[in-house]
Amino acid sequence: MINITLPDGSIKEFPNSPTGADIAKSISEGLFRNCVAVEIDGEIKDLNCKIEKDARVRLITTKDKDALGIMRHSAAHVMAHAILCLYKQAKLTIGPIIEDGFYYDIDMEPVSQEDFLKIEAEMQKIIKAKLPFARKEIGKKEALEFYKEDPYKTELISELEDGTISFYSQGDFTDLCRGPHVPHTGFIEAVQLTKVSGAYWRADQKNDQLQRIYGTAFFSQKELKAYMRFLEEAKKRNHRKVGAVLDLFSFHDEARGMPFFHAKGMEIWNTLLDFWRKEHKKAGYIETKTPLILNRKLWEKSGHWENYRENMYTTKIDEEDYAIKPMNCPGGMLLYGLKPRSYKDLPIRAAEIGLVHRHELSGVLSGLFRVRAFHQDDAHIFMTEAQIHDEILGVLRFAEKIYSTFGLDFHLELSTRPEQFIGTDEQWETATSGLEAALKIYNKEYKINEKDGAFYGPKIDMHIEDALGRTWQCGTIQLDMSLPERFDLSYIDNRNEKVRPIMIHRVIYGSVERFLGILIEHFAGRFPLWLSPVQIIILPINDEIIPYAEKVKAEFENKNFKVEIDKRTESLNKKVRNAQINKIPLIVTIGAKEKEADTLSVRTLDGKVKYGIAKKEFIDKVIDNISDKNLKLIF
């Protein structure tokens, strides 16, 4: 007898080695039809996997959060199967699932999106056939024999241990795979190929370039359609597009990857930095500024010349080598080292909006998200060991305050010591536990990325989440055990001894350019009033009223509102349409009635119009919205 414990605690008895399918059927036929896999004592297995001993069992239905990944992995197999049918000489490599779908890296002739239709058609045949996925455990020798013509699979198998190797087949297709899979191909209800790219075998440029074909799959056409709508929405919000319509910035061939900001872009830029400066001052930061071009000797001292050279722009001045800074830290070190420091001075929180240049590969440039010149909202905090966790905690709380002002939620990731590192075990221990202690007090869940820290210290990354649920790494807090050493920084402690300070680098916006890009997409160009480059547009109803409208405009400007007036002899409808397209939050129409009554009619971007609002009331409300940094206009 086998005793199966179900998640609700109930126990079912089976005479001999039941499968997940048997268990499902014993409960209901409907449940069985929706089951894709089964979790046995915490491990997810195929539904037809025999359960040989008493176990805790959880049936995974299509509704389960684990189901989607299992099915997408099966979809990757189906795609590979279809491709092998169409491209006989293709060789498969790896085909994992990713965040919103799957891909398969295949050694084959280059394909383009036009080929998707026929691949998808072939996939549909396989799906319609409802071919069962069959697992076969196989010896290493046999596996190598099976793939003797295939260098990729041979390489993969040779890294596996004998006894752990399994193959999965559907129809005449077989692939090396750990599993699990859905019971049959018919579970792949909605599937679509999304993109192709070249990808190197084992991510190494020296290796062959493979075709990476991406796809996504869902349990229903409805979900697939919703996902496609999401992609559409993201496209509509694309900051490059919105930035052009709103006249915020542009790119020119004369300076690839280096944005030009227009007047309206600068309005937002300055608002972002005004806010930033005010908050930093309140949080006990000083602001500094270091030069753009610094002597090679400094970069040699900091280690950048050795480790970061290929990303640096260099130049010669008076026969000496210089580099345009790719990071602000070495300059910051010089400022700290300027004079003897006392423990009483610490912590020193020195911020710098530093313009850095990095020579990124041409292919990676992407709007404001990936550029070659950008401003970091940097700060270097110098402190004693005892101050580590207070300072880290301070930065976390500070960042939260900043992000929440934009309505951005975020999550944290801690990266620990990598394979290659400098410093002693003890230093790493102190540093890492300092970060962890702060995270614990901060009391927000965080993910640990083992061995993902910088070689010079552990770090905490802050990933914000935008209105579409996409995440972006913005903030980072990096403990640096290298630079204070290299620059021989010190402070005098209370026993008159020289001590090396602990230093962190931290950014909150990250790159101001990129943060602005994220905000554009987050708000879809409809900035909250305090951030809007144009807050109010005045639409005079006819030419006669223009002088009065100008007076109102001057009045608004006196209050520091960002206001424009549309004096064109166009229909009101057209001017309204224009203002809506330009996403100006407050569209104010002025005609004889308004002049008479000292009122305004105010249209907001939702298309609603309020007539007869007293001018004074309007001004007060605008002031309130701006000073409260309201995310939603309260009017």
Place this chain on the structure above:
RNA sequence: GCCAGCGUAGCUCAGCUGGUAGAGCUACUGAUUUGUAAUCAGUGGGUCGGGGGUUCGAGUCCCUCCGCUGGCUCCA
């Protein structure tokens, strides 16, 4: 840098298998003086990304360079 796709007026796009470039919006001019998402008419605007080639003839075919987009790699 690599793979794939793309590059026609300021913007959005049309231009079939090669036969000497087109629309809407914008801009400008005139009329209209407008009450909440495009008033009407007229005018201007392009060495079809650059260069080279094939051809009697190239926006269209080929080569090459540049740029853009999606990925790879890297990262803020």
